[in-house]
Amino acid sequence: MTAPSLPDARYFQIAALSTLLVVNFAWIDFGAKPLPSVIAVGTALATQLVCTRLTGLPKLDLRSPLITGLSLSLLLRADALWLYALAAGVAIGSKFVLHLEGKHIFNPAGFAIVVLLLTSNGVWISPGQWGTDVWFAALLGFMAILVLSAARRADIALFFLVSHAALLLARALWLGDPPAIPLHQLESGSLLIFAFFMISDPRTAPDSAAGRFLFAFAVALAAHYMAFFMQLRPALYFALILLSPLTLLLDRLVPAERFIWTGSVQSGVLK
């Protein structure tokens, strides 16, 4: 990591996700509701607190669980409030249980979404059709965070977006569809959250640039196959969770320095 002179990228991420939620509540309703959001965020923070105590970690860090809670608020929909709590609990709990060699195996929010989709009949994923204006604003905002934070590992978000867009474009060319169709398919809020907050989670992404590129492309390819050939949706989350164990292999094949959030968490502290 280059020594960051700017604040931890997570502050910007929290600000961006919170802004989206405020936009949702105040102007353009894309389905997030205040009480479920409070429950998701609250449970994520509480679970982090409890797990930190239980595992005896020296320092409580609430930034990551806040991002997880906000992401779940924006993406997950359920027909009962306790499911939001369960999702947040599963997400944060997974970090403390499913880790290996100093990394989480699964992105917490992505893992919780897949677990709940597969085991509960009461949840679904908001497609995140935010409208063109909000989508572009979010894209610019997330890109800015990427650049500002100088978190080089976030290159995986770009690798993924480019792979995903290229596959959609290739499909459109094959089908003879106008470019408006792949462009429209990209204009999804949940895609942005996925690219900038899940697959790019530095605690789960492969350590090396080559590994990240391979992983991003593999996830895009798997998601494409699931969505268009298996009609399995939401394909992105399933593809990410299915392929996440691959990062362990990629880190063996192409080793590089392991990521640790700097500034607040000292080396050797894993959560």
Add this chain to the structure above:
Amino acid sequence: MTNRIAHYLKTGVAATAILAQLATVPANAFCGFYVAQADTKLFNKSSKVVLARDGDQTAITMASDYEGDVKEFAVVVPVPTFIERKQIGVVDPRTIDHIDRYTAPRLVEYFDEDPCHPQRDQIVAMAAAPQQVSRGAGGGASRQNYGVTIEASYDVAEYDVLILSAKDSDGLIAWLTDNHYRIPQGAEKVLGSYIKQSMRFFVAKVNVERMKAIGNNYLRPLQVRYQSPKFMVPLRLGTVNAKGAQDLVIFALSKQGRVESSNYRTAKIASGVDVPLYVKDEFGPFYKALFDRAVARENMHAVFVEYAWDLSSCDPCAADPMSNKEVAELGARWIGSDDGAPYRGSGLFGGMSGRNGVFVTRLHVRYDANSFPEDIALIETRDQGNFQGRYVLNHPWKGTASCEAATAYRKELAARFAKEAENLEGLTGWTRNDIAARMAASGEKLEAK
């Protein structure tokens, strides 16, 4: 919508209008009466489709009130799988009209009570907004080698139905053209895209002899049932060469909850708004203006929810309850009954009974090729929250009694009228002066500013 191809084939098709229907009062409904609206042509160029979804099983019913020569009628609909004879049927058009009335945006009336002698009861009345349909066109058949396979040929009531698969769009276009299906310019790419996605084509035209034998003088909506994870409404064919935007109303029947689009923004239409009394006589134009404005606000990129409710209840009801027979006829066969009794839900106590009831979602979309480049994909959510497009009239109390409460009440009225005028202006974009004049004429005088 796909039967839309036919749309181009007809020159000067008059999109027909259905009046806002008079609904009769169900015996056990609200203590009130219903108001008729007499609007015609509320939404030009509109079509209706009913989707019933159970797991991977979809029944799609396409309504058409085609008014041209039945010999000229034809539809081409892309379908995800091969279709067997038993998967095709016709539906009584009145059933579609019924679900249209039942789910239509509605006007509700409340009458203020005597402020000096307050009581509890309120009287409610309402009216359904209208909707309509249209489409049609020409057919014929011969065979040659176009790379087109007629996978099956069925007699379905008054229709001759073919299930086609094709190797490429040129062959399919040639086949359709040689068989007198007039395909719009520019459809090749869309057909080609469907062919590569392994879609089949459901092609129907009218068999005039059989229609005479049946004795109907109207065309019944066709229903196709198929097993496929794809849950979508194909509308691309209908946008090729279309002049201007078209309206589509989707009635989705589902087991789990509200249906929404997974690739377009799904927005709720404005609802629960107090409006001036004169809207009662202008409900058709009012709703049309409201919808136009909602579409504009979303840059024509959204699908609007107009109604989402457990089908076993309504409050207030815009029409008689649907019968079990009608619900099953529209494809929701999982209810396990097709008698004439009103549908009351499947549980011991009625209602959704967990996940085996019927939830109805009415989606209204205005689209063209630019704003809706790809077909509408749908997902079934687990949301069973009720929603209806509902607009409220509040009749002032007209009594002359005086008491302290009456004085206060009269004072509040002025503010209420101003608020109603403001609401109406915001919803419809109608001018303030016009609204003020119409309100004054109906006894709701705005105070001069």
